[in-house]
Amino acid sequence: KSSIVLVLNEFMEKERDEYLHASAYERSSERRDYRNGYYERELLIGVGKIKLRVPRTREGDFSPSIFEKFSRVDQALTLSMLEMVVNGVSTRKVTNIVEQLCGEGVSKSFVSSLTEKLDPIVNKWATRPLNVQYFPYLYADAMYIKVREHSKVVSKAVYIMTAMNEKKKREVIGLKIDHVESFDAWQGFFQELKSRGLQSPKLVISDAHAGLKKAIEREFIGTSWQRCTVHFKRNIIKKLPKKGMKQVICDLRKIYQSASCEEARASKVEFISKYRVNQRIENALDLLEEGFEDTIQYLNEKHKYQLYISSTNSLERLNQEIRRRERVIRIFPNTQSAFRLIGALLMENENLQLNKRKS
Numbered sequence: 001k002s003s004i005v006l007v008l009n010e011f012m013e014k015e016r017d018e019y020l021h022a023s024a025y026e027r028s029s030e031r032r033d034y035r036n037g038y039y040e041r042e043l044l045i046g047v048g049k050i051k052l053r054v055p056r057t058r059e060g061d062f063s064p065s066i067f068e069k070f071s072r073v074d075q076a077l078t079l080s081m082l083e084m085v086v087n088g089v090s091t092r093k094v095t096n097i098v099e100q101l102c103g104e105g106v107s108k109s110f111v112s113s114l115t116e117k118l119d120p121i122v123n124k125w126a127t128r129p130l131n132v133q134y135f136p137y138l139y140a141d142a143m144y145i146k147v148r149e150h151s152k153v154v155s156k157a158v159y160i161m162t163a164m165n166e167k168k169k170r171e172v173i174g175l176k177i178d179h180v181e182s183f184d185a186w187q188g189f190f191q192e193l194k195s196r197g198l199q200s201p202k203l204v205i206s207d208a209h210a211g212l213k214k215a216i217e218r219e220f221i222g223t224s225w226q227r228c229t230v231h232f233k234r235n236i237i238k239k240l241p242k243k244g245m246k247q248v249i250c251d252l253r254k255i256y257q258s259a260s261c262e263e264a265r266a267s268k269v270e271f272i273s274k275y276r277v278n279q280r281i282e283n284a285l286d287l288l289e290e291g292f293e294d295t296i297q298y299l300n301e302k303h304k305y306q307l308y309i310s311s312t313n314s315l316e317r318l319n320q321e322i323r324r325r326e327r328v329i330r331i332f333p334n335t336q337s338a339f340r341l342i343g344a345l346l347m348e349n350e351n352l353q354l355n356k357r358k359s
Contacts, residue, residue, distance in 0.1 A: 001050055003344075006117045009053050012064040016055040019062045033057040043067070119336070122343035126175050131197025135163035135173065137305070139315040140206040140216075142181045143323065146331045147338055153331055157181040158322075158342060159189050162315050163201075164308060170353075172318075172346045173198065177335050183211035190219040203297060205312050207231050227294040229256050230311040239284040248275060252288075256310070261299045268292055318349065 016035070022028040024035065036058045042051050054064060139162045147156045159181075161174035174193050178185040186209075204216050205226040216225050233256070237249060251271055258264035272285055298310045308314075322342055332338040 002121060003118055005050050005052060006121075008050075008066055010117055012052070012055055012066060015064050016057070016062055020057065033059050033061065036060075041067075116340075118340055118344060122340055122347065125347055126339075126343055127196065129197050130173055130193065131199075133165055134199055135165050136202040137164040137309050138173075138201045138204045139163070139312050140186075140204060140212060141312055141315050141319060142209075142212075143319050144181075145177075145326055145338055147177075147335055148331055148333050149335070154179075156335065156338070157185065158338070159185065160315065160318065160346075161189070161193060162318070164305075168305070168308060170314060171350055175339070175343055175346060177339055177342075181209060181211065183214045186212050186215035187219060190215055194219065203301065203309055205298075205309055207312065208291070208294075224297045224300070225294060226297040226309060227291060228311045229295050229298075230313060230316075232291055232295045236284045236287050239281070239287060241280050245281075248281065251275075256295075258296075258299065259303070261296050264296045264299060265292075318346070321345065321349065 017023050020033055020035070021030040034057065036056050038053045038055050040051055041054050042049055052066075056062065140159075142157045142159050144155045145158055146153055148154075157178050157180055159174070159176040159178065160172065162170055163173045164170045174189060176185075176189045176192070178189075200220045200223050203224050203226050204220065205228060206212050206216075207228050208231070213225060216223060233252060236252060237245075240248060251274070255264055255267040255271060258267055268288065272288070275281055275285065298306050301309060322345060325341070325345060329341070332341070
């Protein structure tokens, strides 16, 4: 709703400029009237009641087109504004959306001024305090996007941190875009989160990136690291022969159906004893031995949390949603536009999840 208010207010301001044939404080021989402040007007739309700051002129002949057109485009406006938040970095796409709203063409600079109005909202969300509640479980991951920088296309790492509180409610607590995924970048990201009030969690769930693991050890003293079981099992399966491994894979998965660390360790010993004679899977067994302990740390937590903290699946689904939108754009025009789009998408996703819980 706040995004819609910002954009509609900006559009009405531009409409008044065009009506007057003069911008604010501009001297012009073509001026037809003068500004006379604003008045507030409420409007009921599909997402609820919003309050707009409507510009007016001295003679009172100016009337924004928003209200007369809104009855025809109510649903289209709501959907279009939602898409503009998600696709705000593409001026070509946003131009089409704004044309649906306005009924006439708009310039690329006008579209840019609209989308940039979203920056304070996204930045406020991305820097909000984290000391209002305790998050015992954190999920960390990074993905790569293409960004245009100094006339070249480069890859940049998008760092995302989600968290789950003791009531099993998840939310995105951190977003950062950096050059590469490294120890220094992860450490800086964690330090930013701590400066916003994040306390050391019981468990951080992630993949096995060496820099990420080192940053967790350095910044969260006393915190355990849980290696994502889904990624780990996938890595083991990749080392298996292509044929005749159905039972092996089935037995491997049974290990992670255990109810305790002791039961999981006993299942692992049984699994290795059963298949050690098969030299074709020796590399897979070595990998299981090497990384096993890091993948069963979730079993030390209360049973009601175990299902939710064994893997980064929830974060992976969020990444897939970002990737689905990112494929449409392909290359972001700059880092800020990427931050704006991804941040807006994450905010939208949280609102959708909140509405689902309420219903």
